[in-house]
Amino acid sequence: MSELEIDVQSFDIPRMVSVYPDRAGVRWWTKAWFNNREEGEHSVEIDRMAAIRFIQDRIEKDEWLEEFFPKQMEIYHNAIEQTKEQLLNQLNY
Template sequence: MAELDIDIQSFDIPRLVTVYPDRAGVRWWTKAWFNNREEGETSVEIEREQAIRFMQDNIEKDAWLEEFFPRQMEVYHNAIEQTKEQLLKQINI
């Protein structure tokens, strides 16, 4: 596929993730949005130290999503693989 002039990024599924504290800054959560869905996924409570590592860019976004939103990431990987297979079938026509 390297010789083909195809922007694989255009087939990617948008993924947004954030971390946030409660008002007292004691409890922390992470929340994710896949494919530009307005509502997003249910928040997951995390440790403060995890939130700090994420905010300091010490954890890659996809690694974070794999840890806290594994079911959604499985769907993501399946969708990307299906798109890749469909693209390859079209090229081979």
């Protein structure tokens, strides 16, 4: 069993995120899409500096998602763990 290595990325759940300003460039928002869902999550208002950090790649995507979409990321982590357990159970069968 120790020789089995599971590549989590092989059964990962797609996650996309974006940031965008309002028309005046005063208020900023972030939006996320999980598992290729077309409608995505509700947008969350963020501050300008956070948006700049994200645009400049100074924060990792999953770290960003954990901060602004914590419930969705909890579901994501649970789904990954369930898939991993199911795969291990199939391999042990």
